[in-house]
Amino acid sequence: MKQTFLTILAFAALTLAKAQNPAPAKPQERAIALTGATIHVGNGQVIQNGTIVFDKGIITAVGNGDTPTAGAEVISVTGKHIYPGLISPASLVGLQEVSAVRSTVDSREIGVLNPNVRALIAYNTDSEVIPTIRNNGILLTQAMPLGGTVSGCSSIMQTDGWNWEDAVLKKDDGMWLNWPGYFARSFSMEDFSVSLRKNENRSKAIDALQATFADAKAYAAIKNPEPMNLKLEAMRGLFTGAANLYIRADFGKDIIEAVKFAKSFGIPKVVIVGGEEAHRAVDFLKENNVPVILSALHRLPNRQDEDVDLPYRMPGILQKAGVLVALSYSDEWWRSRNLAFLAGTAVGFGLGDREEALKMITSNTARILGIDKQVGTLEKGKHATLFVSKGDALDMRTNVVEHAFIQGRHVNLDDKHKRLYNIYREKYNQPMQGK
Structure with missing residues (x-):
């Protein structure tokens, strides 16, 4: 025995x-x-x-x-x-292993306004997903937080290291904001369909954001605040330009309103993430020098009357208009290994130049994330x-x-x-x- x-x-x-x-x-x-x-x-x-x-x-x-x-x-x-x-922005790699197993998911905190949350310390270098994306050339990833209206801070990580201290390239590069849009998506488990409904909490959420950002701007004007407010301290870099404000917004009107909101508080570095209808706000984005991190191109368009290949053509549309564009798989962490093939798709649908497509997963992304002097x-x-x-x-x-x-x-x-x-x-x- x-x-x-x-x-x-x-x-x-x-x-x-x-x-x-x-x-x-x-x-x-x-x-x-x-x-x-x-x-x-x-x-x-x-x-x-x-x-x-x-x-x-x-x-x-x-x-x-x-x-x-x-x-x-x-x-x-x-x-x-x-x-x-290759650089994978707006990613959950290292924060989420198996979505159905709660103990392997560490991408969000309870609460609505969590600017002090740091994805950095949750990054798991032992994730089995990391080597699979590294094998397709993704050597840097941006670990981003999810949840609430203000999700917290992201950090830029290398896809090799014993722990997060070894892997980090840039700490707390930006704050993440989920813009309260006019519409909210609902997902049906019965037929796996996505529908839109009016966002009844929009006004209340925007009022809360107005109050939070007003407090943060006033707090940032104080050199040595006593006592220190951890939530407002985490937002200080937004007003000095030391950190980006990443705004998740997809619909054209939401994109415009979100950028105007950020500009009203004097935030110099604003990045739109998702941007599924960025083509509807392309002139506004160009005029305000706002870059876009597009979500996965391999999807259907938002509206039934849009061309089925519109998502594939989106990088070319924005690039030709003079908008700085990067590509991502957003929260689809396990698919981010295919990031390079998003760029390849863009080449075949209007972008044309392979080296321009390469920029969207290397140098463009580095410029947006503020790491272009290093990588x-x-x-x-x-x-x-x-x-x-x-x-x-x-x-x-x-x-x-x-x-x-x-x-x-x-x-x-x-x-x-x-x-x-x-x-x-x-x-x-x-x-x-x-x-």
Whole structure:
């Protein structure tokens, strides 16, 4: 009996060990040079037969085949493609594992006005979702809070690290506001349909926001408040420009009213998130220099009389109007691994230029999030956060990531999907038992 128990225990331990995520990469120990690839810089520039060199996590040279590589470990990636690490904004990765299991969901707090809530400290680096998105080139993610009217603060995280302290790139980059629109969505579990209803609580919610932001602006004018108010202290950066105000709004009229609300309090950095009908407010967004983080393009339009491909064309419509655009999967955390393919879709529906589409998941996103001095493009002096793909990263048929580096650390690309694939490939390659 004892022997049987020990055998079961050993098997369980082996199974758990195999299911664990790979250990985070060690710091870069020596200079590395990637040679022979097509380098997509992320600013529209493409370098054929290029070389990129980085040391101690920082890019030291980017150029053609004549770029010096002396003293560096040379990795030939001839015929491959090098891209900046993709950035997934407005994401629940690391905050939510299995939506049906409450103990794995840590994306919201109880209450309506929670500006002091920080997604940062809830970010779970042991999430099994993180390696799956890293395998498609997503090396940075914005962990955002949900819930209430003012949800709290987001932070920019790297998709490799032992804990949130290791993974964080930028703490508390912005505050999240769910704008109380004229209409609210209702979801039916019977036929899985979505319907609109009048938002009866809209006026009350806006009055509460007016009072909260007025208090926060007055509080921000005080240098050393005593006693400190944690909720209002968390909003201080909105008025100094140190933090963005991310406003979730989809309908055209809601977008305009939300931006006007923010401007009335002198908030300099406003970002619209979602923007499903941003095309109806495109001139207003351009005039007020408001960027947009679009939600998933792979969806149906809001209205029955709209073209079925309107969501696919939205990036091109906004980009051609001069609006700064980034792409996201919003709260669909498990699908965010397909972020690059949203950009690929935009290319086929009006955007045209692949390098412009790449900007929407690299340099544009970095500019919006305020991290463009560190990441977003492959330029000397920036972080060596990049990946090597066998082919075009925007095409799901050829996006095969072979190497990934985060601040120069060579990241392990194992994940649960690959482990399951190998297990079942082995199973079905074996002869049938008992036949």
